[in-house]
Amino acid sequence: MLPFTFEYHRAQEYLEAVKLFSTLREQNRMPIYYGGGTEIITLGRLNLYTCDAVIDIKSIPMSQIYRTEGEFIYTGSARSLTSIERRGIFPLLEETISRVADRTARNKITIGGNACGKIFYREGVLPFLLTDSYVLTIDTHEKTLKYENIHSLFNGERELNEGQLVLLFCTPKKFAEVQFFTKKRRQQWNTGYPLITIAGLRTDGKIRMALSGLLPYPFRDERLEAILNDEALAKEEKISRIREVLPEKVLDDQEGSSEYRLFVLEGLIEELLEELEGGGK
Template identity: 35%
Template sequence: MIPFDFDYYAPETTGEAFNCYAKLSKAGKRPVWYAGGTELISMARVGSRTFGAVVDLKGVPDCTRLAAERGRIVLGAALTLTEIARSGLFPLLGSTAARIADHTIQGKITLGGNLAGTIQYRESALPLLLCGARAHVMTAGGVEKRPFSQVFSGRLHLEEGEFLAAVDVPEREAALPHCHAKRTRQDKIDYPLVTLCAVRDGGSVRCAVSGYGSAPLLVPAQALAGGAAVCGELAGEAADSLSGSGAYKRFVLENMVGQALANLGVK
């Protein structure tokens, strides 16, 4: 049970949502965006997060779009991980989503929530970083389409009152040969020791990881050259955690990179 009262709003368009949030903020209501609510509800129940109003984005069509159009795959930020995985439109993102939390929670966690949440892993960002994604950001001037790498660097960077309505990726990029691997400390369902996503585009491979450092990051091209040897620059990103030491993560990542290259047919 959430131990405080708050107002609930369910806008029907991106513009209505933006204006609703702005008015509530101006009135001192401390509004929050809401979609799946898994993290927000948990934090509110234990008193680590309070707010005076909730703006629910699930009823905004732009936030629940799931389509292939004009050569791009469009994914609304309020889509659940289950919906994305079952759609089959972006296989690498689907594989990644299917290993975040368990099947029950995947039906509640949204793409936007995973990207914007406080839990550092944000694994759904990896395929987006690798495949030339664009972020559809609702601003005072309307929806702006920005390179995903401009709005996401370890976490989502948006101005107060802005929100992520959707992302899109080129169909060509979404269809590239790819691989996904996740290593956990013990159980299959757990936070990652290291999660790796990779795509092969012709003779080159792009790779991104989560769990290895304090935030998702791209593996430098030089770390992939010559097989599984991870360059010193990336090795310095390895962070000790409850899942494993930095040294152990380096060992795990080197093996994961080698296996990914083999799976993608790169010698």
């Protein structure tokens, strides 16, 4: 049972969605875009989330795309995670999101909801960061579609404007065939909150890496990748130096202490290096 009530609206087109958001804000309402609704329920029951109007975007045709077209892979923001899994279109994304929550939750969670949510793990973003993808959005001011680099919106804290609607992710098709590695470590159970998720790929002879659960946001850092790709360093030296240059303090919470997270990170980086330096997918 939620401790608040809200109006439900269903948008059929993206312009309708952002115009409705603007109208509701002008009425001093608290609208949100709605995909799967799992976060509203999870955080709402804990009094950590509230709204008084939801705008369901699942009927917007563009938000339901998942296909290759020309030189790009298009992933609609309102696609549920299970509708993306095991399709063979973007294997790194499909394998990474297959470890989010449990299957019942993934039936509801959308890729856009995972990327834009308040729960900080947002591991669905990692494959898009690794592939320098673009995000198609529309906001309540200009009301025009525009592609933005994934790093400007989702590498670290979210940088979306109020009312900015994410419609789809656009990924170069070449990344569907690269060697990759993705793994999630949990402190307990097989479907609890993750401790750390790591994803990596090898392209043009270089390793890329992105992380979730180490800091209070998902991120990819070129300084860490430079260390991973420094052939003059032994594996142990690479791991030690990465610990030294992390961009900020590591999370320390009920899921795991900062030292335990760093311990887990070391093991995951070692696995990533073994996989991507020596063959594999």
